[in-house]
Amino acid sequence: MTAKPSIGMAGIGLMGHGIARNLLRHGYPLAVLEHAGNQPLDELLAAGATTRASGAQLAAGADVVILCVTGSPQVEAVLLGDGGVLQGLRPGAVVIDCSTAIPTSTERVAQAVAAAGGRFLDAPMTRTPKEAAEGRLNLLVGGDAALFAECRPILASFAENITHAGPVGAGHRMKLLHNYVSLGFVALLAEAAACSERAGIDPQVLVQVLAQGGGGGAALERLKPYLLARDPSGLRFFMSNAQKDLGYYATMAEDGGAAHAIADGVLATYERAVQQGGAQALVPELVSLLAQGGAR
Incomplete structure (x- = not known):
């Protein structure tokens, strides 16, 4: 791999746009896959990015292909579908999947990448679009340790904390564990805030008491x-993505024979929230939906 390998990227959404921006800022040649779901590309194109019409074309010009799409169906489609990445993958090229995915699907995809002559890391991320834009994501990486070390400079261009979680699939397993805990905390706080609102408690008092005691932490922040000013920007994460991630966690727990009764309750809360508030509602809006009784 050269000092500045050429990179192809699929998935220029809220998180992917920040990743792409930082790759360019660090001097990596970058091509992005044209897709209707992309965020506006003007800034990236002005910084030197180019576009490709298919996954195969994207891979044909790339030493490394980074995926930042919604979930396992999209990962499988962009890699394995007609005109997909594997049809243009260079021998020895690396596929890095930064999406959130079902680990058993990840393992199958990694095998397909290897059969096509490529190498694979799963590297899902935590934090928000703000940190993505700042190059301060957290990455949880699964895959061969030597390949992880080889790719670390690329990952460090858009991530602050990078953890090698274990073999292929371990990154996605750790991401689902993280998101279950994170979104579970948010759901618990949202339900408490909704109860507090219906009981007439001043939101300032609620926040102060929780922050000074056992309710403090990242979820409350x-x-x-939203609790104080109905501003949802503190967690720009769609309700439908929360539902998807928790569904993936439930699948992982069930596949592994692990307990998941609490997870089932959290998933049901987000499912009802999507039904009542819509897929594009942001997660902090769960407070209002619960207060109104809509996601009860």
Whole structure:
């Protein structure tokens, strides 16, 4: 791999746009896959990015292909579908999947990449679009340790904390564990805030008491702007993505024979929230939906 390998990227959404921006800022040649779901590309194109019409074309010009799409169906489609990445993958090229995916699907995809002559890392991320834009994501990486070390400079261009979680699939397993805990905390706080609202408690008092006791932490900080001013920007994460991630966690837990009764309750809360508030509602809006009884 050269000092600045050429990179192809699929998935220029809220998170992917920040990743792409930082890759360019660090001097990596970058091509992005044209897709209707992309965020506006003007800034990236002005910085030197180019576009490709298919996954195969993207891979044909790339030493490394980074995926930042919604979930396992999209990962499988962009890699394995007609005109997909594997049809243009260079021998020895690396596929890095930064999406959130079902680990058993990840393992199958990694095998397909290897059969096509490529190498694979799963590297899902935590944090928000703000940190993505700042190059300060957290990455949880699964795959061969030597390949991880080889690719670390690329990952470090858009991530602050990078953890090698284990073999292929371990990154996605750790991401689902993280998101279950994170979104579970948010759901618990949202339900408590909804109860507090219906009981007539001043939101300032609620936030102060929780912050000074056992309710403090990242989840409260992200919900606080919504609790105090109905500003959802503290957690720009779609309700449908929360539902998807928790569904993936439930699948992983069930596949592994692990307990998941609490996870089932959290998933049901987000499912009802999507039904009542819509897929594009942001997660902090769960507070209002619960207060109204819509996601009860």
